[in-house]
Amino acid sequence: MMNSKIVIGSRKSELAMVQTHWVKERLIEHHRNLQVEIVGISTIGDKNLEVSLQKIGEKSVFTKELEHALEEGEVDLVVHSLKDIPSKLPHGMTLAAICQREDPSDVVVMRSDISDRSLGNLAEGSIIGTSSVRRTAQLRVRFPSLVFRSIRGNLNTRMRKLESGDGEVKFSAIVLAAAGLKRLGWTDRISNVLQSDVCMHAAGQGALAVECLSTNTGVLELVHCLRHMETTLCCVAERAVLRQLDGGCSAPVAVHANLQDNQHLCLSAGTWSLDGQQKIVLSDSCTISDLNNVKDIKEDVGSGDVGVVGITGVSDRRFCDEYVGVYAGVLSSQMAEAENLGDSLARRMLEQGAGTILSEAKRHSALSS
Numbered sequence: 001m002m003n004s005k006i007v008i009g010s011r012k013s014e015l016a017m018v019q020t021h022w023v024k025e026r027l028i029e030h031h032r033n034l035q036v037e038i039v040g041i042s043t044i045g046d047k048n049l050e051v052s053l054q055k056i057g058e059k060s061v062f063t064k065e066l067e068h069a070l071e072e073g074e075v076d077l078v079v080h081s082l083k084d085i086p087s088k089l090p091h092g093m094t095l096a097a098i099c100q101r102e103d104p105s106d107v108v109v110m111r112s113d114i115s116d117r118s119l120g121n122l123a124e125g126s127i128i129g130t131s132s133v134r135r136t137a138q139l140r141v142r143f144p145s146l147v148f149r150s151i152r153g154n155l156n157t158r159m160r161k162l163e164s165g166d167g168e169v170k171f172s173a174i175v176l177a178a179a180g181l182k183r184l185g186w187t188d189r190i191s192n193v194l195q196s197d198v199c200m201h202a203a204g205q206g207a208l209a210v211e212c213l214s215t216n217t218g219v220l221e222l223v224h225c226l227r228h229m230e231t232t233l234c235c236v237a238e239r240a241v242l243r244q245l246d247g248g249c250s251a252p253v254a255v256h257a258n259l260q261d262n263q264h265l266c267l268s269a270g271t272w273s274l275d276g277q278q279k280i281v282l283s284d285s286c287t288i289s290d291l292n293n294v295k296d297i298k299e300d301v302g303s304g305d306v307g308v309v310g311i312t313g314v315s316d317r318r319f320c321d322e323y324v325g326v327y328a329g330v331l332s333s334q335m336a337e338a339e340n341l342g343d344s345l346a347r348r349m350l351e352q353g354a355g356t357i358l359s360e361a362k363r364h365s366a367l368s369s
């Protein structure tokens with residue numbers, strides 16, 4: 001073993017730390033002698049708790065400082081929620097692994113004293129907390145009598161604001177990603193799961209990603225054990241839509257991909273005006289070739305104890321192949337198919353006017369938030 005210590009960078013929120021520890025545990029399971037240190041780093045998204053995401057306006061609100069630490073060599077890899085990672089990565093960065101996805105759905109958490117209610121039977125004018133224009137646009141049309149208000153802060157803060165209010169504002173419910181609640185052990189607070197016909201999720205929602213310098217073949221090799229083929233293909237298609245539509249974390253773009261029979265990749269994607277009145281939602285699917293021959297995504301590099309530094313085949317082209325920022329490994333041709341599916345679906349959306357809906361939505365949300 002050459003170098004058996006790695007440093008992982010993470011945001012400091014409880015959710016980010018739980019996610020990073022999960023990755024650390026999986027790595028130690030696969031590489032018994034590995035020593036892992038975790039370093040907490042604050043991001044703009046964490047520092048500006050009172051300003052809405054749209055106003056900060058940066059696509060990389062949650063990732064910039066972590067990437068800086070990678071560039072400076074302060075950390076070897078960083079762990080993020082994939083949905084917080086822009087579809088265009090800064091030059092020199094790669095997503096070395098996308099882990100098996102948790103439930104990607106959005107869920108409703110009702111305030112404790114009205115936990116038996118649902119969005120459909122709340123009093124007119126009840127306030128629902130979410131800062132996501134994607135969620136607001138989709139839910140406004142379905143529940144026109146409810147009022148949607150921004151709520152910021154990490155999950156713990158939001159749960160507190162739900163129970164005790166936020167200044168003058170008294171929320172009846174908040175909308176969150178199922179994955180975050182599950183990881184924090186708050187599954188029992190979920191009142192309703194929103195199916196994709198009610199609220200489609202964000203690109204990459206529910207999946208964790210490991211980012212590193214694309215030249216760091218040691219880390220690319222080390223994290224192979226974390227890669228999950230089905231999740232990776234779905235997320236490449238979803239991210240391709242986001243990139244093609246030029247949506248960031250503050251755009252009303254939603255998606256849903258799944259792989260059926262280990263062969264058919266099905267993708268739906270939509271964009272909405274902020275009031276939800278205008279929308280373009282399309283679906284398509286493609287066949288992913290030879291997936292049964294790629295039995296195990298982990299097979300393309302050695303398993304067991306590996307050194308962090310030192311790998312053969314560095315000049316091999318496969319180490320450079322990237323799809324929407326995601327490192328391909330042995331899956332290059334399949335990832336290209338997934339990426340094409342997302343690209344072509346988004347191009348059809350643009351032909352039908354998605355560009356106008358999106359630029360209007362972005363202009364309005366920048367003004368109002």
Ligand code: DPM
Pocket residue numbers: 081082083084130131132133134135151152175176177179180202204205206207208249250
């Ligand atoms: C992004 C959005 C939100 C986060 C926008 C969106 C939600 C903001 C809000 C891009 N990142 O989804 O339309 O609700 O005000 C975030 C969460 C997770 C990752 C929390 C959540 C955990 C789940 C996961 C915040 N990022 O969405 O409830 O791993 O996907």
